[in-house]
Amino acid sequence: MDAPLSAVNQRLYTPANELAVHAMRLQAQSLRDLIGNGPTAKQRAKALAFTFGSLHVDFSKQRLTQKTIALLIEWARSCGIEARRQAFFAGEMVNPSEQRAALHMAARWPETATPPAGMEYAAAFCQQQRARMAKMVKRVHAGEWFGATGQTITNIVHIGVGGSDLGPKLISESLADLPSSTKVGVHYVSTMDGSQILPLMERLNPATTLIVLASKSFTTADTHFNARTVLAWLSSALEVDEATICRYQLIGVSSKPEKMTTFGIPESHQLVFKEWIGGRFSLWSPIGISVAMQLGTECFDALLDGAHAMDRHFIDTPLATNLPALLALVGAWNCQFLNIPTHVVLPYDGRLKSLSAYLQQLEMESNGKKIGLDGRSVNHATCPIMWGDVGPNAQHAFYQLLHQGGHTVSADFVAVATREVNAPDKVQESLASQEQLTLANCLAQAQLFALGDEAIPVALKGQIAQGYRGNHPNSFLLLKQLDPWSIGALLALYEHKVFVQSVLWNLNPFDQPGVELGKQLATSLYQTLADKSVEQENVEDPSTTQLLAKLNDWKKAG
The missing domain is CATH 3.40.50.10490 (Glucose-6-phosphate isomerase like protein; domain 1)
Structure with missing residues (x-):
């Protein structure tokens, strides 16, 4: 049990400070300890799983407890999440740099x-x-x-x-x-x-x-x-x-x-x-x-209906069972309090091959910022680096580093439970086997990410190399089927996650000044490449100057 706050600490208390202290205490516990086994572990797992229509989200492989969730919700409330959410849907000016709403x-x-x-x-x-x-x-x-x-x-x-x-x-x-x-x-x-x-x-x-x-x-x-x-x-x-x-x-x-x-x-x-x-x-x-x-x-x-259903859920549902709020709070907990700098998105369905790229833009262009709404620099981590690939392909690429390297990541595993295919019976049987194998791989990798060597069955110990570090917190997002409603709800879930995190970090998620500046610099350099006779106001540096010279030399030769 946590010790009571001293009189001095009570004066300095904020929900974010309490979360920082709580994170230090949890760092001593691994996911193996948190997940455990037995009745208490089952209760924890059940309390951290949520179903919304044909979308199921499981946070039980995250490095957190019920107390963590309670503290995160308290933090969100202290940031004014309910009032900011209401202003968001009411068309108030939530994008101050561009003087507009986000609707x-x-x-x-x-x-x-x-x-x-x-x-x-x-x-x-x-x-x-x-x-x-x-x-x-x-x-x-x-x-x-x-x-x-x-x-x-x-x-x-x-x-x-x-x-x-x-x-x-x-x-x-x-x-x-x-x-x-x-x-x-x-x-x-x-x-x-x-x-x-x-x-x-x-x-x-x-x-x-x-x-x-x-x-x-x-x-x-x-x-x-x-x-x-x-x-x-x-x-x-x-x-x-x-x-x-x-x-x-x-x-x-x-x-x-x-x-x-x-x-x-x-x-x-x-x-x-x-x-x-x-x-x-x-x-x-x-x-x-x-x-x-x-x-x-x-x-x-x-597709719109699925997204709208998630809108209604976000508006109407208490924070303790509100999927966008929970996904956002868990993500902020990982990058800000557990100091995990990257987040990998791993869809185990080839049809979702562009999901990682979509979420890269959605999250990093929205919250990849260090200047808050008050114009002051944010003094902690905000949006993590987002990356990923289709899970079965990734297993043959970068999973080796994740399992036995020195980097800790957080992850979202995304899977689809069922798939209807119009094909001859033998083809359907073969495809069904492939789908089961894909789902088995997804479940196994999520378990291995969390537990490391503890995920190796006793029968295999001594027969297979160990050293799987585990302790990578991950969420499991399961779609009953990949249909328009389900993917609409999924993408709206991530959109509202971005908004909640922007409130937690006091950021404007609806502008992208870094993107705009890059475009302006490129326009000037384009004019330099297209017509050397035109004077352009480029910032001179030896590296770029020599690259421009090499480009022009090869263009002439070509």
Whole structure:
């Protein structure tokens, strides 16, 4: 039992200080001690597992106790989490650096539900744009969208980067094996070097290809250059001018309708989302049109329903059983109090191969900051370094270091319990065996991460090398099936995790000044590479100067 606070300590007491003391005491205990066995261990495990619809989250392999959870909740309350959550959903200015609200939840608010006071306009606007998007999708699916030469559209090329690419691409990959309501193919292009667009130009029919140009600002260089290359391809291949291509084979999605119009996109082919939806939170807006094109509007609506269900859970559920709050608090406990600097995301399903990349942007671009809302430097760790890969592949890559190296990580294991496949009986039997093997590997690795050598059965001891360090805290997120509702709920869970952690750390999770500065520096250096006669205000350093010289030498030689 913890000793009572002295009079001096009572004056200095804060929930964060108490957590720091509690963490020092827990450092002496390993996960082997915490997990244990017997009735008490079973009670602990049961108390740390939660089910929400078709999503199950298990924190029992985390290095914490029920007291840890109680202290974390007290800390969250001392940071004003309930009031900040209410302000968030009411459309108050939670993004002070850009002087705006953050209302991506409005994009998934259903017409049948009354939005919170302050969100009414946002929800109505998003519903209007969703209806507009549905009409475009229906037109393509009905074979009534014709290209510049009068042929029916058969393929979509979605051009975007960051939040305008990662979310839709993740959903398209995750749900690609669902029966589609159309035969329209969807392809994603994000890299600025042209490497993704070149193969598409070789195999797609330019006369039947529709371009979705997705950019919040409509000025992002990566997207702009890819769009120009695609327009040049379509114009040259079809022997029509680029203005005609824009009128027939281009959809624009942006918060800047005037810039879409200037680009040449007709108003009837424009979809708009407002500034209060950030790029990395924009999947639910018309940015997701390519998902609806590929899988159908009903599928996209089910995705929104899953995310909205998690919104309601986040708003209505007490912190002790609130999944976004708990996921956030456990994550903050690991990086801030247990001093674990990296967090690995390990999906054991190949359809979720882009989940790690999606969460990298969502979390590190949101909370990868050291300056708080008060303008002062934060004096402790905030967002950990996020990384990962599909679990079965990762087992043959970096697991060796995790099991027997010197680095401690925290982890999220993500698995899918069931999968329906339309295939002959023998193929289904074989696939079922593969699925069971995958799940067995996932369970085994989560156990080995936590227990180390203690996870080795007695029968194998002496027959297999030991030295598995264990003590890597990990959460297990299990989806009953990988369907639109489930993945919508999962991604909204992580979104709200980010918001809760921003409150704990007093950060603005809705801006990205570091990203913007990098883009500005690149623009100046691009001009230097493109035209040496133009004077640019680049900061001179010998390393960059010699690299510019080498690039120019090789370009000339080429």
